[in-house]
Amino acid sequence: MVRLQSEAFDPGALLSGFCQGREETGAVVSFTGIARGGAGAVTRLELEAYPGFTDAEIERIADAARTRFSLHDVLIVHRIGEIAPGEAIVFVATAAAHRREAFEAADHLMDYLKSRAPFWKREHGPDGARWIEPTEQDRSDAARWD
């Protein structure tokens, strides 16, 4: 399931729900991305999605990952709107029979989300605002799975 939401969320509550009632899932991996304050350089993050497009794109990647890594389940929750340092931006959880698939799927989904998912992100700080683009590292991380 893929969810974009402007409300803050508790990654632990998401993980609890995701782990429930799994008798044949051996491995659950979660990734939580947290907005960093950069020691005061960033006061807030602004994240925009194109509703109906961004979620459909992510859903497509999640479906492909489900097949590629034999996942039992996958959950992606992404914040949009204004995000304060210390708040969770993204939560990805993957469930599989064995740990290798669960780790690789979560790793892969995060590489995709960080470099190719259709979001527009701006950092606000004491010196004004700036648009963020994926780093070279983000791009080469994502290319590992192509």
Added chain:
Amino acid sequence: MVRLQSEAFDPGALLSGFCQGREETGAVVSFTGIARGGAGAVTRLELEAYPGFTDAEIERIADAARTRFSLHDVLIVHRIGEIAPGEAIVFVATAAAHRREAFEAADHLMDYLKSRAPFWKREHGPDGARWIEPTEQDRSDAARWD
């Protein structure tokens, strides 16, 4: 922190606590290992540790991972005693500035725990009990980090 406990735990509650108050941590990865029922073949798992030895060994590996992967924090909770299918056996969480380190550290710690950590594990099922040893896959996974 490393904790061995006989009480069941909620991985989500552990993740919530672990994520709190982190303004400079960009990435938290968690792994939850769940006891599988094997479609009825396993009715319960029995896991034994050597208190004062097992926890010290795991602590040593956690400390090494903290340095090797520049972790901000690491938490390992491991069940001992009797475990029912669907219950969490192990929870590992890693916090780092960036996702690559957090993923690799969690992956590494799990490979260690699955193949080399001093536990003795027995599966109980309708056909009796059998001792479990690491699989070839577990051993070669762990050797990736040597």
Added chain:
Amino acid sequence: MVRVLLFGRLRDVAGWRERLVDPTPATLFALKNRLAAEDLALGEALAAAGVQAAVDRALVRGDIALAAGAEVAFLSPMSGG
């Protein structure tokens, strides 16, 4: 009439995020030309590397005919999540 949406930097350049363009331009390129004629800076920004277009929420490469009521989005280079 088509609905035009701007995302990311493009919005800063144009000073708007959404508007209606009437009558319906025949094609995507015709729409771009019309926006550029009204706002040179936006025209340049739309032509910049990495800017993509989506028609009715599907990415489009090259030109494409526009139907009345279409939703056309111009997407600045994406930031990732």
Added chain:
Amino acid sequence: MVRVLLFGRLRDVAGWRERLVDPTPATLFALKNRLAAEDLALGEALAAAGVQAAVDRALVRGDIALAAGAEVAFLSPMSGG
């Protein structure tokens, strides 16, 4: 006197998980010999591949002198977590 602990399969073989051995054997090997003399099956199991020993919670390779009050653990091949 030393405290002897068995883990994993070794316990199934011996039928006990913990006992005191008195007087204190001079070395680890002397302790093993004494256990083997009392229980042949346990002696064989202790000599099997992959069985390790820990004295006072530190792994030991080869022989080592034992002090009175030492805790000696014999560890079957570990299962992992």
